[in-house]
Amino acid sequence: MNKTESRKYFLSVRDSIPEEKRLEKSAAITERLLGTAEYDRCSTLLVYVSTGSEVCTFPLIEKALRDGKITAVPFCVGKEMKFRVITSVSSLTEGKFGILTADESCPFADGFDNAFCIVPALSLDESGNRLGYGGGYYDRFLSAYPGIKTAALCFEECLSEGLPAESTDIKINEIITENRILGVM
DSSP states (O other), X not given: OOHHHHHHHHHHHHHTSOHHHHHHHHHHHHHHHHTSXXXXXXXXXXXXXXXXXXXXXXXXXXXXHHTTOEEEXXXXXXXXXXXXXXXXXXXXXXXXXXXXXXXXXXXXXXOOTTEEEEEOXXXXXXXXXXXXXXXXXXXXXXXXXTTOEEEEEOOGGGEESOOOOOTTOOOOSEEEOSSOEEEOO
């Protein structure tokens, strides 16, 4: 399958998981993530705001805020993705593609020395290849900050044995599912 066909396939797989089950699996994924050394050590958490059938990130965002971590969410400016720091989920407003993002009054995050980036994915393979939504936002951002540790959250049924990858695709350091953590780099 090419990337377009793979996106349609894995989106349908993810959408077919009943909402109650998705939330249950999301809670297990969040617990695994919170137990990682990367989460414990980071001072800044860069995290997507979940939408639709994605792994739910709202409990993770709320926990990071309670833990005193600088918590920043994506904010798109043209083809560039930046991150804005939030102090509560009430700082979120509808942005590009109808996805919640930080209100424009929130400051941009800077200095990613001790950051941990949680990346969205439709699918991942055990080599750390990620199938995103096709905009390249995360690949461009992560290529500009190669030292940032990354994790992608994924339901087990959305893991793939092999995904098409291009030279501009950035591999993920860890894959976290409801059943396991795969360290790939």
